[in-house]
Amino acid sequence: MKSMATLKVNEIFYSIQGEGLRTGQATIFIRFTGCNLKCPFCDTTYAFDKGRDMSANEIMVTVLNTAKVNKIKWVCLTGGEPLIQDLHDLITMLKRAGFHVAIETNGTCLCYEEVDHITVSPKAQVKFYEYNKDTVQNASELKFIIEDTDSIAYAEAFLAQFQFKNDPALFLQPVSNNPVATKLCVGHILKDQRFRLGLQIHKFIGVR
Numbered sequence: 243m244k245s246m247a248t249l250k251v252n253e254i255f256y257s258i259q260g261e262g263l264r265t266g267q268a269t270i271f272i273r274f275t276g277c278n279l280k281c282p283f284c285d286t287t288y289a290f291d292k293g294r295d296m297s298a299n300e301i302m303v304t305v306l307n308t309a310k311v312n313k314i315k316w317v318c319l320t321g322g323e324p325l326i327q328d329l330h331d332l333i334t335m336l337k338r339a340g341f342h343v344a345i346e347t348n349g350t351c352l353c354y355e356e357v358d359h360i361t362v363s364p365k366a367q368v369k370f371y372e373y374n375k376d377t378v379q380n381a382s383e384l385k386f387i388i389e390d391t392d393s394i395a396y397a398e399a400f401l402a403q404f405q406f407k408n409d410p411a412l413f414l415q416p417v418s419n420n421p422v423a424t425k426l427c428v429g430h431i432l433k434d435q436r437f438r439l440g441l442q443i444h445k446f447i448g449v450r
């Protein structure tokens with residue numbers, strides 16, 4: 243029987259951060275299984291179901307072994323949607339071990355105060371009232387996936403709904419680095435300089 247203390251983990255790997263403010267930073271990624279949304283453009287559908295049950299201790303052993311060899315300080319909790327699982331014990335252990343903890347979330351679940359860097363990626367199919375206000379308002383950065391003019395309009399409307407505490411960086415990220423969407427993003431950023439362009443550089447340089 244599954245222990246209450248286990249977490250379902252899709253993969254743990256060491257790479258560089260390919261998106262957002264921390265782009266280029268060497269990072270250990272813990273990808274958790276499962277998501278409460280099913281976005282049509284999702285590029286991590288392989289994390290919806292597949293994974294193995296690991297205790298926080300087992301995850302820490304893997305992280306510490308990787309960090310020992312490579313002297314890594316940043317750990318990124320990602321998914322899927324990492325916050326649908328209870329990450330409290332793991333985050334406490336990571337912080338006690340001296341790691342900086344980043345999280346990538348769709349913003350619909352409550353985040354933990356101990357997290358150092360919160361990336362919220364709002365999704366157009368989610369109603370504003372369905373977001374977790376604390377998580378969104380504490381974001382370090384917001385990453386909007388842009389497919390068309392409607393998704394830019396959603397980003398604008400989203401920003402008007404919340405009071406942000408940390409002056410988050412605002413990224414328009416063309417879906418899958420699509421050239422048409424990229425042109426759309428650039429055109430909008432040149433008119434509204436609150437936003438900056440976000441590209442998935444890991445896909446250009448062939449790393450995960």
Ligand code: SF4
Nearest residue numbers: 277279280281284322
């Ligand atoms: S919220 Fe993220 S992980 Fe979940 S389905 Fe959407 S894109 Fe995929």
